[in-house]
Amino acid sequence: MLLMQINTAFIIEKVILISVILMGSLGVAMYATWAERKVAAIMQDRIGPNRAGPFGLFQPLADGLKLFFKEEIIPDRSTRFLFILGPCLAMLTACMTSTVVPWGPDYVTSAGRVISLQVADINIGILFVFGVVSLGVYGIMLGGWASNNKFSLLSSIRAASQAISYELAMGISLIALLMMTGSLSLRDIVSQQHGFWDGHWFTWNVFKQPLGFIIFLICSFAELNRAPFDLPEAESELNMGYHQEYSSMKLGFYLFAEYINLFVSSAIIITLFWGGYNFPFMDKVAGGVSPLLFTIVCVLVLLTKVIMMILFFMFIRWTLPRFRYDQLMRLGWKSLIPLALVNMLITGGVILWVLK
Amino acid sequence: MKAIIAATISGVILMFAGILVKEKKNAVTLAVILLLALLGVNIYEVVSTPAAAPQAFFNNMLRIDRYAVWFNTLLTGCTLLYVLLIGKEIAKVGSHVAEYFALICFILCGLYILSGYNNMLMLFLGIEIISIPQYILAGSDKKNLKSSEASLKYFLMGAFSTGILLMGITLLYGATGSFYITNFTFLQADSLNVLALAGIILVMIALSFKVSAAPFHMWTPDVYDGAPTAFTAFMATVAKAAAFIAFLRLFQVAFGSLSNSWTLVLSVITAATLFVGNITAVFQQSVKRMLAYSSIAQAGFMLFAVISVNAIAWQGIIIYAVAYSVATIGIFAVLLKLKDYTYDGFNGLAQKEPTLAFVATIFLLSLAGIPLTGGFMAKYYVLSAAMQQGHLMWLVIFALLMAAISVYYYFRVIIAMYFKPGNPELNSPVTQTDKFLLILTCAIVLLIGIFPQLFLSV
Amino acid sequence: MYEVLFWFLTIMAIGCALGVILSRNPVNSVLFLIATFFAISGHYLLLNAQFLAVVNIIVYAGAIMVLFLFVMMLMNLNADVEPQKSRLAQLAGMIAGGVLFLVILAALRTASLSVLDKQSNDIGLIKNLGKVLFTQYVLPFEISSVLFLSAIIGAVVISRKEEVHSTVADGSVNTSDIK
Helix, strand or coil: CHHHHCHHHHHHHHHHHHHHHHHHHHHHHEEEEHHHHHHHHCCCCCCCCCCCHHHHHHHHHHHHHHHHHHHCCCCCCHHHHHHHHHHHHHHHHHHHHHHHCCCCCCCCCCCCCEEEECCCCCCCCCHHHHHHHHHHCCCCCHHHHHHHCHHHHHHHHHHHHHHHHHHHHHHHHHHHHHHHHHCHHHHHHHCCCCEEECCCCCCCHHHCCHHHHHHHHHHHHHHCCCCCCCCCCCCHHHHHCCCCCHHHHCCCCCCCCHHHHHHHHEEEEEECCCCCCCCHHHHHHHHHHHHHHHHHHHHHHHHHHHHHHHHHHHHHHHCCCCCCCCHHHHHHHHHHHHHHHHHHHHHHHHHHHCCC | CCHHHHHHHHHHHHHHHHHHHHCHHHHHHHHHHHHHHHHHHHHHHHCCHHHHHHHHCCCCCCCCHHHHHHHHHHHHHHHHHHHHHHHHHHHHHHCCHHHHHHHHHHHHHHHHHCEEEEEHHHHHHHHHHHHHHHHHHCCCCCCCCCCCCCHHHHHHHHHHHHHHHHHHHHHHHHCCCCEHHHHHHHHHCCCCCCHHHHHHHHHHHHHHCCCCCCCCCCCCHHHHCCCCHHHHHHHHHHHHHHHHHEEEEEEHHCCCHHHHHHHHHHHHHHHHHHHHHHHHHCCCCCCHHHHHHHHHHHHHHHHHHHHCCCCHHHHHHHHHHHHHHHHEEEEEEEEHHHHHCCCHHHCCCCHHHHHHHHHHHHHHHHHHHHCHHHHHHHHHHHHHHHHCCCHHHHHHHHHHHHHHHHHHHHHHHHHHHHHCCCCCCCCCCCCCHHHHHHHHHHHHHHHHHCHHHHHHCC | CCHHHCCCCCCHHCCCEEEHHCCCCCHHHHHHHHHHHHHHHHHHHHHHCCCHHHHHHHHHHHHHHHHHHHHHHHHHCHHHCCCCHHHHHHHHHHHHHHHHHHHHHHHHHHHHHHHHHCCCCCCCCHHHHHHHCCCCCHHHHHHHHHHHHHHHHHHHHHHHHCCCCCHCCCEEHHHHHHH
């Protein structure tokens, strides 16, 4: 099957792609920390980091360097193996999701070789994302438990129950979308959103599934443990959260994994709902420029959208206050899940009676 | 098929009634109305199902014949009787009365599936649909530790036995390549397939667990004793009968032609069940616990129907299920009236409440299998089914011996009621309606004993 | 390649399954179980049942085992509280288990694999699975909703607090029950 097609060129191509994506997501995550601080500063009428380099641009590097050189402390009473496994899992799952995102259209070289800008096009792409995301919570749970600290444990339990509760609504809102697309492959979903206007209606899914998008977005906030749902890290209640006992680069892994998750989730939201790398009048652009340039433009369009999405996440974080835990659960179970179900029913009805 | 849908809808209606109906009494009334409707649907099914061939539904997943719908009808009738007799007590267990009735409706849905399944998947679903509500009903008295213990114990062991059932189904699928019990290809194969045999044994173990046959009976006394008495009455009767019809169906329809290879194992299980149930029941001090052991003993008798691969076995199980269910529901209804569940608690009941004592006597006589009661006819049918097999004489004689022992512990209650002085405390006064219903139940028990044909004619 | 993967996954599955029952620490058991699910998902992938593989991970590893871990962490179990069975029970269990193992081994040794259907290789793909589920197996699929509904009702019945006024009324009954 799949294993037959492997040849050297294919492997090299994929290795390069994987490295680029990995480096890219690390880089974006790094500068997301910087952006977060800048955004916070601007919103709070401060200056923000401005010492390391122009506009404080070297600040993330300095932070990373600092974390590397910190003393590494493993608490005496902790479960050592799990204590180390926790941040590793968090980082691993964060990096894995980006494999199924199509970062750009296929690039056809002059020799006729098709180079896909997607690491793996598996036909259950979006379910793969779900699978990996659902595992992400293990990193937090194991780390929190292994620390042998009650605040860490409480925080990890919060994280786990929050993630499970919101995964349901997220899944149901996605089912409505999948009913429209008829495919689980992210590649198909993106190519269905080609251009912007198909003559009757917008092609982007956000215009077909507005309610689904809103539910998905809210759930993404919860899945990412970001404000207003950042209860696992509620400093005022839990000191610091599940990573209280962590220091040095293990702490760095946790913090970093969060920003990688932010980046990848944004990419997936963009891919699912905002047309991925598609943009208005792309056919005209494709006709006017060389294929290589067109591919680059597409990738840039995707990245722009993703960055806008990340900024949106940040604006929300610095705008809204944190939910209380029971409010969070009530919102998840009593509002979002019924809403997602209604959305699914409406979508089903529309597909059955209107679109036929 | 209509009955399955109707049972599900009734369950859903009752579930929503949990929000809307505040008065407990109204929930009971609603349940009675829905069960009446369900009985009506079942009778309609009896009338509309052709007598000759079974009807296949949904790619042969279900094959429902006249016999199955008749069985369903009778057991739905038993459930109705149960709710009429014990409904008031159910309302006292906890605050989720409508939900309890919803669960009972789901168990009925499971029963309808189990009486007509033709596919191992449906068997699995049916077994689970009757099991999960039972786990919950066992633990519904949340303030009582014993109830919670019963629920947890039942759940853990039940989950384990379900695992064994699934393993058995897997092996059978591996051996035959089919989930359809009528298509099992080993029926034609000459050589004995070890894979299939291992599967049959595993399925047998799992189903023996569900019908509480020894040595898989360990959960029964604790669960039946710990669960709220109102629900024990249902779990020991209708739910058990549902597991039995599944057992019978599988072993007659699917494994009937292989009976040489499993009869011995099942006979040993039967003998062990009879022995453990009857002997242990003798030593009990609490009537409720005695009834739990007696239900194991009665399961031993019902297993005779499973062992004997012939037409009388089918008739036997129907008579046995109904006679045993009605009598057990009746005796539990009497038990629920009393405060003290020990034998001493029955002392002098005949003086205080003659009607109660009289009906209890009839129920106990029926359970013991005294002629003119339903229990006698039931035992007669299942044992004659075994006799017809020829080589099971030893088991029949053993069963008769055990039946004689059972007389001892059933009569202990009767003796306590009639010949011992005492002033039993009652939970609630025995109303005119109670008396009427108990005497009606009593009449049914006698009717089965005198005219068993009435319950067989389909 | 296929063979290598198969054996790797099989050894992983069996090894981790043994780890589940052999490890002293319940949390480690849970983690081994998760690893077992991964190995089994790998097997599903080898059988080209991608949907099943991913759903196995999402549902079992991602949700159910998280809840398991949850309970384990809250109960703070460790090897000391583990109940010790008597030697005799251990021995009996070992013999019974061993005999069952032998029987199944014998069964599998003589089993012919003729029933394996090698043609329908794509049944695990989501489209085919959906079609089969909604045509041939539609009844079990729909009936399982009854099962889930009863489980949901059960969760509500078990977990919701009873109203206060019934405590007083039932108190007397309970004491006599315990007696």
